[in-house]
Amino acid sequence: MSAVPLRRSVHRLLIHGVLLATSIATVFPLVWMVSSAFTPNEIITARAVRLWPEDPTLSNFTIAASRHPIWMWLWNSILTATLITLGKLLLAVPAGFAFGRMEFPGRRPLFWFVIATMSFPTVLAIIPTYIAVVKMQAFDTYGAMVIPSIPYIGFYVFYMRQAFRSLPASMFEAARIDGSGLWRQFMEIGIPNVVPAIAALSVISFMGAWNIYLWGQLVLEDGFKKTLTTGIATFADLEGTERVWGPLMATSLLSIVPVLVIFLSAQRFIVDALAPGLDER
Template sequence: MTLSSNLSSNAGVAPRPKMGKRLSDRLTAAFSYALLIAGAIVILAPFAWMISTSLKRKIDVYVFPPEWIPDPIQWGNYAEALTTFPFPLYTLNSFTIVVFVLIGTLFSCSFSSYGFARLRAPGKDLIFLVLLSTLMLPAAVTMVPLYLLFNRLGWIDTFLPLIVPSFFGSAFFIFLMRQFYMGVPKELEDAARIDGCNAYSTWLRIMVPMTKPVLATAAVFSFMWTWNDFMGPLIYLTDESKRTIALGLSYFQGSARSSPELHLLMAATIYSIIPCVLLFFVSQKVFVKGIVFTGVKG
């Protein structure tokens, strides 16, 4: 009787540590979610204000306290903003530059990174170190020499200064892709060589199809950087018909008006970020996969 009573009493006490642990885990999870929600609200508040402002009347923009839900909603702000300046033309110019930059970046960086990762050559590591050292140079240091070079070539007021450099590679993307290539098993290349593939065909037929995640990552970064680039078009483009969408937004903001029309500027800004948002959602899975596996060797 004494043994059974002890067992029964112990059986009643045993679940208490588990219940305490569950409560602690729930409190930790609740605190984590609350912190994430608070951070998300802080980050998304300016974006929500931008959307709200783009749908307001001009007289309602500076009302305090601000009205988050416009009344009435002015959908015509978008049409008015896009016709004030030729934003469809600016969009076409931006897409033209972005497409050629993507082609040049993916080809040159993928080809160069495969050489750094797999091919044997004297001084290869030193060349790679010099390449990485270019990441330390601020853009302002090379701005004047590049402008003088492109001016001597007669490329000013053309898209060439914005497109041609991408065909010579980017140190950041070369480093990113090299780390990915180093994680690909060498047995695949050995099998390709046995089948008669040389270095070029091995890179094109074996390595490129296997590195779609890192190529997608480079494409997303390159698209966003090129699409939002302001300094390059500002320096090299002077003709209004060649302006990009980032440059058009700047001229829209600084145009001569009786008073700032912030609601139209926000509408044009929403229009300009739609391609970047759509690109991220379309390539999100491949993009995240490329970030996770880049640099993992073995």
Template structure:
């Protein structure tokens, strides 16, 4: 009986492995095609049958793209926005998550539901009033409209961290109180270290959202030197797509993806752990 059950389990595992492998190949296919295209000469991009391994391999597009557009300034502007918003936004979101998870105060649940309700408001509804307000205070064509709103935190991050913190035993909080630890001390010395996986996952998500943001920079920034990397690449694409220089476009896109890939590689263990744990805690 045990042999039959074990054999069925092995068959199920093999089937799941094959399905997941096919899914992984499907998801990695666009990235591989981008890398392949960026290393080709233009005349081989649409060759039939497709040329998966470039022959010859051309690296010149990666040096050419730096000369044709100020990508370094775009990367710098995006990094300024991302680092500032993540630093202050994550602190405020995690502090609020700690309060909603472990502290007791009047109308806590009602306030939390109200915050969640704001996630239902489409961005298009507040776009024009926000644009008018930022223009009147002189923030148009600066990085401030992309930085200041994010400093107050994110409701989505607050919700995720609160759910994660709900799984941390309350006995730790009570023991810290008995030892004379302040609420901020409990937050800094207990909750934050225990929430590292969730924090790391949210840092990745926030960085991806800020780094890939295209809508905000296009609306608020006109000066090319002040644009973020995605806005620069958009302008770059509109110029060179008409010239069918797709290897150049793919090289620029891959350069913009590099920071996200590096960040994910650094925090991948925390990221996977947070998703695994958050699925069973709540």
């Protein structure tokens, strides 16, 4: 074997080795969490790490549910993430159609203003938003969690604009000739042809809303109104020095399963929607 092919083989082997090591380091915490979720709490730290428990048990879920309202947290997470996602789509989809297929004065400056909001650090808006929530007497309500999270739709508007602009103009011209107004064009032509983009943004929005932590910690005080993301922190607050790794890992597993299921079931839509290049016309 000549030197050049040998060097390429060694280089390829090193790359695969680094990627394999990185993958193992990335996946191992998840594997340990799953294993610990089904391992009796008293023996999690009393034995060597194993990839799967010898005697799997559901007792950690029972213990977690007896100490904290984890099923209520799960429902709160589903409810708030769903409402935030619907709110974002109700604003972003029509706005994307307006910017992509309609002509009106100030369209371009207004669109660039929407794009500019993507660079605005959301953390800067936390204090004024919190003050507004308190003054409106909405503190510790689902509305305080949902409504302030909806307006951050710069990327959603941009992506829906690109999705609508990628559709052939001839379809809309034919609809106008047939006497269809803008609303009918939007509902009967635009929406059915951008379903993959809407599905992809729905998953992205749901995952982002599901993982909201800082804002939830600020505006949700009642233990029964917390989401799973914010509720998990109470394990550290209430348990003190007691080792509760099993119930904690069981609750953590519960917090990722719905998002993982949604992502895996919709990944085809995500790939179909995000693969095409964005049109900057």
